[in-house]
Amino acid sequence: MKAASFDYVRAETVSHALELLNQYGGDAKLIAGGQSLVPMMAMRLVRPAVLVDIHRLQELKTASIRDGSVITGAAVRQRTLEDDTDLRARLPLIAQALRWVGHEQTRNRGTVGGSLAHADPSAELPLVTQILGATLHLLSKKGGKRSVSAADFFLGPMFTAIAETECLTAIEWPVWEARGTGSAFDETAIRHGDFAMASAAAQVQIDPAGLCLRASVGAGGVDGVPLSFPQLAQRLVGTRLDDCLVREVATDAAAACDPGGDMHADADFRRHLVSVLVARVLRQATLAANLSLRSV
Ligand SMILES: Cc1cc2nc3c(=O)[nH]c(=O)nc-3n(C[C@H](O)[C@H](O)[C@H](O)COP(=O)(O)OP(=O)(O)OC[C@H]3O[C@@H](n4cnc5c(N)ncnc54)[C@H](O)[C@@H]3O)c2cc1C
Numbered sequence: 179m180k181a182a183s184f185d186y187v188r189a190e191t192v193s194h195a196l197e198l199l200n201q202y203g204g205d206a207k208l209i210a211g212g213q214s215l216v217p218m219m220a221m222r223l224v225r226p227a228v229l230v231d232i233h234r235l236q237e238l239k240t241a242s243i244r245d246g247s248v249i250t251g252a253a254v255r256q257r258t259l260e261d262d263t264d265l266r267a268r269l270p271l272i273a274q275a276l277r278w279v280g281h282e283q284t285r286n287r288g289t290v291g292g293s294l295a296h297a298d299p300s301a302e303l304p305l306v307t308q309i310l311g312a313t314l315h316l317l318s319k320k321g322g323k324r325s326v327s328a329a330d331f332f333l334g335p336m337f338t339a340i341a342e343t344e345c346l347t348a349i350e351w352p353v354w355e356a357r358g359t360g361s362a363f364d365e366t367a368i369r370h371g372d373f374a375m376a377s378a379a380a381q382v383q384i385d386p387a388g389l390c391l392r393a394s395v396g397a398g399g400v401d402g403v404p405l406s407f408p409q410l411a412q413r414l415v416g417t418r419l420d421d422c423l424v425r426e427v428a429t430d431a432a433a434a435c436d437p438g439g440d441m442h443a444d445a446d447f448r449r450h451l452v453s454v455l456v457a458r459v460l461r462q463a464t465l466a467a468n469l470s471l472r473s474v
Pocket residue numbers: 207208209210211212213214215216217232252253278279280281284285287288289290291292293294295296298300301302303340344345346347371372373374
C-alpha cells in the first residue's frame with residue numbers, strides 16, 4: 179500500500195517546527211529518521227496531512243557531557259551514539275542496547291528521539307531510559323519547556339506523554355560512577371533485527387568487597403510499556419548478587435509482567451523468556467562490574 183497524500187515542510191529551526199505543529203495541531207507529524215513513521219504511513223495506520231521534517235536540525239543533534247549526566251539531542255542518529263567512544267565509556271548500556279535495534283541501515287537514519295516518541299513496547303531504547311532513569315525534555319510554542327521522567331513518559335503501546343504540539347528536544351541520561359559499575363542488555367527475537375519477543379536490561383554497581391551498592395533491572399516487549407522493577411532491584415542492594423537471589427529476582431520479574439501472545443510466542447513463553455533474560459543480564463552486569471573494579 180502507499181501512503182495517503184500529504185504535504186511536506188522541512189523545518190529551518192526548532193522554533194519553526196513548533197510553529198508548524200501549533201498551526202496544524204494534530205494534523206501534522208514530526209518526521210526524524212522516518213524508519214517507523216514511513217512504514218506506518220505506508221500501511222495507512224497514520225495519515226498526517228503535513229510532515230514536518232526535523233532530521234537536519236543541528237539544534238537537536240548536540241550531545242553534551244555534564245557532571246553526572248549526558249544530554250543527547252532528540253535527532254541524534256542511533257548510529258552516532260553507538261559509535262561514540264566517550265558515550266560508550268560513560269553509558270555502555272546504550273551501545274549494548276543499540277546493537278539490537280533493527281539493522282545498521284535503520285540505525286544510520288533512525289534517531290534516538292524517534293524511537294522514544296514511537297514508543298513500541300518491544301523497542302530497546304525505551305527500556306534503557308527506564309533502567310537509567312532518564313529525563314525527557316519537551317518543548318512547545320505555547321507551553322514552553324517541560325521535563326518528564328522516563329517512568330512517566332511511556333503511557334501505553336505507541337502512546338507517550340508528548341502532546342500533539344510538542345517536540346521531544348533532548349534526553350538526559352544519568353551516569354553512574356564508572357568504578358564498580360557494569361551493565362548488560364539481551365533479548366530474544368525470531369531473527370536478529372526483528373522486534374524482540376522479550377528483552378531485559380540491568381545495571382549494577384558493586385563495592386570492592388563485591389557488595390551491591392545500586393541496581394536497576396527491567397524487561398521489554400512483555401507489557402504495554404517497558405518495565406523497570408525498582409523493588410526487585412532493591413532486594414539486590416547490600417547482597418553479593420549470588421546466583422540463588424538472582425534467579426529468585428528473575429522469577430519474580432517474570433511474574434510481574436503482563437505479556438500478550440502471538441503466533442511466535444504465547445504469554446507463558448514470554449514470561450519464561452523474561453526469567454531467563456533477567457537472570458542473564460544480572461549475571462553479565464555483575465561480571466562487568468567486577469571487571470571494571472580491576473581495570474579502573
Ligand atoms: C526493518 C526495520 C527494523 C526495525 N527494528 C527495530 C528494532 O528491532 N527495535 C527498535 O526499537 N526499532 C526498530 N525499528 C524502528 C526504527 O528503526 C527506529 O528505532 C525508531 O522507531 C524510529 O526512529 P526515527 O528517527 O526513524 O523516527 P520516525 O520514524 O521519523 O518517527 C517515529 C515517530 O516519532 C515521532 N517523532 C520523531 N521524532 C520526534 C521528536 N523529536 N519529538 C516528537 N516526536 C517525534 C514521529 O512523529 C513519529 O510518530 C525498525 C525499523 C525497520 C524499518
